[in-house]
Amino acid sequence: MTSKVTIRDVPADLVEATPGSGAIGQWLLASPLLIFLAWVWVDLFSHYSPLPWYWLDALLALVLFAFVIVLPLGVLAHALVTAVPGLFQKAGWDVHPLEPVAEREQYLVRYVARERHRAPTSWPRLWLRAAQGWVYWEIFVILAGALLAIPLFFSAMDFGFGR
Secondary structure, eight states, X not given: OOOOOOOEEEEEEEEEOOOTTTTHHHHHHHXXXXXXXXXXXXXXXXXXXXXXXXXXXHHHHHHHIIIIIIHHHHHHHHHHHHHOTTXXXXXXXXXXXXSOOOGGGGGGEEEEEEEEEOOOOOHHXXXXXXXXXXXXXXXXXXXXXXXXXXXXHHHHHHTTTTO
């Protein structure tokens, strides 16, 4: 005798997720991409800068980088990912079911979002959103790189590499 598995729809509210240790973990996850971009940004900035001191160019470049690139693009990525919670598996959200869910059925439930509750916006919250957004950028770059590596592999094989 087989039992039919049924997936139950449960209404839920989405509450903006707040990592417990602040944004340190997110910044560490996004650091490879950010360090590379900062390096390129500082080199380009110092190349075109009329100032004769590299250390001043680097300092100015990093401050501009933080407020012109890191904050806006991080917040943008966070906003894009959290705007479509169904597509991105509710990334950036905590799910609060509006009906009780038994422990034995927790994997047989599909949460249907009713309302979204964002945390109040403040400077620390903006930097936290930017940190989460840069983690999303890092994931996107890794996946895009993996997809772009496929035609590169076949192109290299056509030219005799790896034989």
